[in-house]
Amino acid sequence: MAEAQNIPAGSTTAGSIAVAAESTVATRMSAPPSFDVADFPVPHGREEEWRFTPLARLRGLHDGTAVATGEGVRVEIEAPEGVTVETVGRDDERLRKAGKPVDRVAAQAYSSFEKASVVTVAKEAVLAEPIRVAVHGQGGVAFGHQVIELGAFAEAVVVIDHTGDAVLAANVDFVLGDGAKLTVVSVQDWDKDAVHVAQHNALLGRDASFKSVVVTFGGDVVRLHPRVSYSAPGGSAELFGLYFTDAGQHQEHRLLVDHNTPHCTSNVAYKGALQGQDAHAVWIGDVLIQAAAEGTDTYELNRNLVLTDGARVDSVPNLEIETGEIAGAGHASATGRFDDEQLFYLMARGIPETEARRLVVRGFFAELVQQIGLPDVEERLIAKVEAELEASV
Amino acid sequence: MATLEIHDLHVSVDAENGPREILKGVDLTIKQGETHAVMGPNGSGKSTLAYSLAGHPKYTVTGGTVTLDGEDVLEMSVDERARAGVFLAMQYPVEVPGVSVSNFLRTSATAIRGEAPKLRTWVKEVREAMEKLSMDPAFAERNVNEGFSGGEKKRHEILQLELLKPRIAILDETDSGLDVDALRIVSEGVNRVRETGEVGTLLITHYTRILRYIKPDFVHVFANGRIVESGGAELADQLENEGYDKYVKGGASA
Numbered sequence: 001m002a003e004a005q006n007i008p009a010g011s012t013t014a015g016s017i018a019v020a021a022e023s024t025v026a027t028r029m030s031a032p033p034s035f036d037v038a039d040f041p042v043p044h045g046r047e048e049e050w051r052f053t054p055l056a057r058l059r060g061l062h063d064g065t066a067v068a069t070g071e072g073v074r075v076e077i078e079a080p081e082g083v084t085v086e087t088v089g090r091d092d093e094r095l096r097k098a099g100k101p102v103d104r105v106a107a108q109a110y111s112s113f114e115k116a117s118v119v120t121v122a123k124e125a126v127l128a129e130p131i132r133v134a135v136h137g138q139g140g141v142a143f144g145h146q147v148i149e150l151g152a153f154a155e156a157v158v159v160i161d162h163t164g165d166a167v168l169a170a171n172v173d174f175v176l177g178d179g180a181k182l183t184v185v186s187v188q189d190w191d192k193d194a195v196h197v198a199q200h201n202a203l204l205g206r207d208a209s210f211k212s213v214v215v216t217f218g219g220d221v222v223r224l225h226p227r228v229s230y231s232a233p234g235g236s237a238e239l240f241g242l243y244f245t246d247a248g249q250h251q252e253h254r255l256l257v258d259h260n261t262p263h264c265t266s267n268v269a270y271k272g273a274l275q276g277q278d279a280h281a282v283w284i285g286d287v288l289i290q291a292a293a294e295g296t297d298t299y300e301l302n303r304n305l306v307l308t309d310g311a312r313v314d315s316v317p318n319l320e321i322e323t324g325e326i327a328g329a330g331h332a333s334a335t336g337r338f339d340d341e342q343l344f345y346l347m348a349r350g351i352p353e354t355e356a357r358r359l360v361v362r363g364f365f366a367e368l369v370q371q372i373g374l375p376d377v378e379e380r381l382i383a384k385v386e387a388e389l390e391a392s393v
Numbered sequence: 394m395a396t397l398e399i400h401d402l403h404v405s406v407d408a409e410n411g412p413r414e415i416l417k418g419v420d421l422t423i424k425q426g427e428t429h430a431v432m433g434p435n436g437s438g439k440s441t442l443a444y445s446l447a448g449h450p451k452y453t454v455t456g457g458t459v460t461l462d463g464e465d466v467l468e469m470s471v472d473e474r475a476r477a478g479v480f481l482a483m484q485y486p487v488e489v490p491g492v493s494v495s496n497f498l499r500t501s502a503t504a505i506r507g508e509a510p511k512l513r514t515w516v517k518e519v520r521e522a523m524e525k526l527s528m529d530p531a532f533a534e535r536n537v538n539e540g541f542s543g544g545e546k547k548r549h550e551i552l553q554l555e556l557l558k559p560r561i562a563i564l565d566e567t568d569s570g571l572d573v574d575a576l577r578i579v580s581e582g583v584n585r586v587r588e589t590g591e592v593g594t595l596l597i598t599h600y601t602r603i604l605r606y607i608k609p610d611f612v613h614v615f616a617n618g619r620i621v622e623s624g625g626a627e628l629a630d631q632l633e634n635e636g637y638d639k640y641v642k643g644g645a646s647a
Contacts, residue, residue, distance in 0.1 A: 349505070349553065350475035351472060351500055355504070359497070363491030364490065365491075366491070
């Protein structure tokens with residue numbers, strides 16, 4: 001019997017926290033996972049998995065009216081030695097390893113792409129330099145599929161950068177061999193009109209370590225669905241996220257960690273700042289500990305900082321535990337408001353207004369940024385946060 | 394010599410049924426080196442005076458002037474007032490999540506002094522100031538006012554007072570909610586700053602208790618939005634014995 005627990009902590013007048021009613025991850029979806037878009041009804045917006053998403057702004061990705069254009073996105077992959085980069089057709093079996101699409105847009109992406117990229121890191125290769133994947137929007141519609149596969153005991157860092165303007169639906173798979181270590185940084189630094197919907201599937205081998213860092217700044221609608229499952233015991237996943245949602249933007253991060261195997265760990269920490277009218281951030285954190293997953297240790301956290309009136313946060317942590325034989329499980333969600341009293345307090349100590357805001361936001365993100373463990377990425381994030389704050393003043 | 398001059402100050406706040414006047418013509422002059430105690434019953438407008446001087450946006454000045462050495466304080470933004478030398482130790486200090494005390498203090502000192510304090514001397518300065526206020530060094534790594542006890546919040550306010558060295562210090566009910574030990578420690582901090590002779594102090598309080606530790610040069614009775622009587626320290630003794638009754642009644646009938 002699945003058990004749902006929701007322990008929200010704190011809410012504010014400007015932001016709000018929505019807490020799902022008792023439910024299970026499986027029954028909340030309107031259709032079972034499938035590679036075929038025809039297996040999913042066109043969503044109308046009331047479904048649990050779509051109820052926060054502005055369907056009208058998805059530019060047809062959800063109802064089949066979005067059609068790939070020649071000038072969709074340009075993908076450039078820069079890889080150091082020890083890495084194989086291939087462009088493959090639809091029938092390549094490696095494209096179906098990590099997981100199935102769980103909603104209609106992911107299935108649409110799988111049903112619509114023509115060529116996929118497969119990046120393979122040879123077993124035991126330890127890369128000195130990151131693999132860099134630049135996804136640059138050219139203003140059109142695109143469906144993508146990328147696979148990054150690490151052989152046993154390989155170690156790699158992948159930085160995926162999304163820039164420009166596009167309507168993009170994609171699946172990105174990460175397949176980790178036994179003992180492999182992969183850090184993936186996915187930066188959504190889109191222009192303001194971009195629409196980006198993607199599912200990330202990570203499948204971890206025995207004792208593999210996976211670290212995902214999702215950073216979302218730009219776009220009109222960004223909806224990402226990072227998912228982790230384990231093919232053998234001993235895997236460890238860290239999922240970090242940072243978003244800065246501006247006026248009118250919709251940024252949605254839906255996570256699922258499926259503890260289907262014993263003695264694996266997961267740690268999820270997402271933090272977001274919001275500012276401006278109709279800035280909307282959605283965070284769904286699903287953790288499922290299946291009956292077989294004894295010895296699981298998991299924690300998930302979401303924190304939001306609402307900087308101005310008019311922004312909205314929906315934060316839904318959901319932990320389902322089917323075995324009592326676990327090492328630990330917990331979650332926390334809180335939305336706080338940067339309010340006029342804080343501003344007054346800091347300014348009453350001589351600190352100018354812009355600096356006061358910066359101080360609070362930088363402090364809010366600092367702890368998370370430090371956990372990323374990649375100095376150049378950390379610096380870039382801090383600089384980006386500063387730029388967002390500058391732009392708002 | 395720094396002088397804060399408050400003349401015929403009128404202040405109102407927005408209430409449900411329109412603006413409500415709280416300060417009804419306050420006159421007060423505070424010179425560097427002087428300590429003025431403003432005492433009055435709850436609801437008399439004492440805290441409004443404190444927050445208005447610091448520039449809290451909730452309060453609207455509808456008349457009168459406030460100058461610091463001739464400069465128009467009311468024209469200044471909140472941060473400009475602080476940099477000009479006006480410091481408000483708040484009755485209810487605000488939590489600032491994600492900002493450590495040490496980062497906050499340094500940012501604030503940098504803003505007030507116009508340049509970043511030298512790191513080595515700064516660390517020592519903060520450590521010594523904290524020691525004098527019997528504050529645990531670990532305190533510096535906590536987030537500003539987050540989870541602080543009432544006594545910790547007030548010590549933190551006085552720590553800032555000592556580090557920022559204002560010309561005019563407004564202490565808004567700094568004594569409220571403190572036990573005797575904390576009151577003594579906090580008062581000693583205020584006295585260290587006063588003894589420099591470089592600060593004019595406006596001590597706002599409901600009770601005479603703190604005046605046993607901090608001796609005022611002047612005592613003003615505040616009632617119904619203005620100063621109704623002024624005198625020396627002996628006026629506090631009179632209030633101790635007689636309470637505010639006669640002022641409240643007088644204010645109501647005026």
